Amino acid sequence: MQPWILGLTGGIGSGKSAAASHFARLGVHQVDADQVARWVVEPGRPALARIVDRFGEAILHADGRLDRAALRARIFQTPEERQWLEQLLHPLIRTEMRHALEQARSPYAILVSPLLVESEQQRRMVERILVIDVPEALQLQRTMQRDSVPEQQVRAILQAQAAREERLRHAHDVLVNDRDLAWLHGEVERLHELYLRLHARPQGHSQ
């Protein structure tokens, strides 16, 4: 039987990956939109050629791989460039994600995506939404520490994402990630117990 799908979302640097990796330790199968987004632009894939047509060879590293920092700078500076890239990549990403979710065999599976609330098509792929929520100041601080990117670029990425209130409007569950990692892990374990109970099917009563 196919497992039900939990959507795990949150803004940049909210702690999606940190939460997701703890769910993985608990044995929950997951598909990560950011990882899929990397896969569809691997060298030799058609989407990478389209990106080079649009942005020129300078968007590649010397070894032919996509220069992600360069593309990030371009698309978050110019909304039309971002929309163009999303129109190219999002259908490919969705197809790969659907396929990967079909392989899931845990009691439930997780789709980790930063743009779940923004994309109606992605929302339709999940049955329940968990939002990882943090105050914006902490989001900025953690992202800048992790990625060494300028504050102005993180702010531009935040601008391209749903506002915190909008994301919370779609949430069935909210994990406020404003304490340490031990707290985050404890909350993940509590939610995992809930998710196992929620969709537990009665057993042994077939007639």
Ligand SMILES: CC(C)(COP(=O)(O)OP(=O)(O)OC[C@H]1O[C@@H](n2cnc3c(N)ncnc32)[C@H](O)[C@@H]1O)[C@@H](O)C(=O)NCCC(=O)NCCS
């Ligand atoms: C711009 C790119 C090359 C930057 O790559 P980089 O390795 O630096 O970042 P990574 O892919 O790990 O994304 C980091 C975070 O940036 C944010 N982000 C990425 N793309 C977008 C977007 N289109 N809109 C808003 N936020 C985004 C998310 O919070 C994401 O978790 C890359 O993010 C990309 O290809 N984006 C377009 C595809 C996309 O929309 N991916 C999001 C998942 S569907």
Ligand SMILES: Nc1ncnc2c1ncn2[C@@H]1O[C@H](COP(=O)(O)OP(=O)(O)OP(=O)(O)O)[C@@H](O)[C@H]1O
């Ligand atoms: N509770 C926490 N305490 C301390 N650091 C944390 C906590 N949660 C996450 N972090 C750190 O904050 C940074 C951002 O977290 P993470 O990478 O999980 O966010 P994300 O939502 O997956 O980001 P992105 O959207 O960019 O992929 C990481 O360096 C992570 O280790």
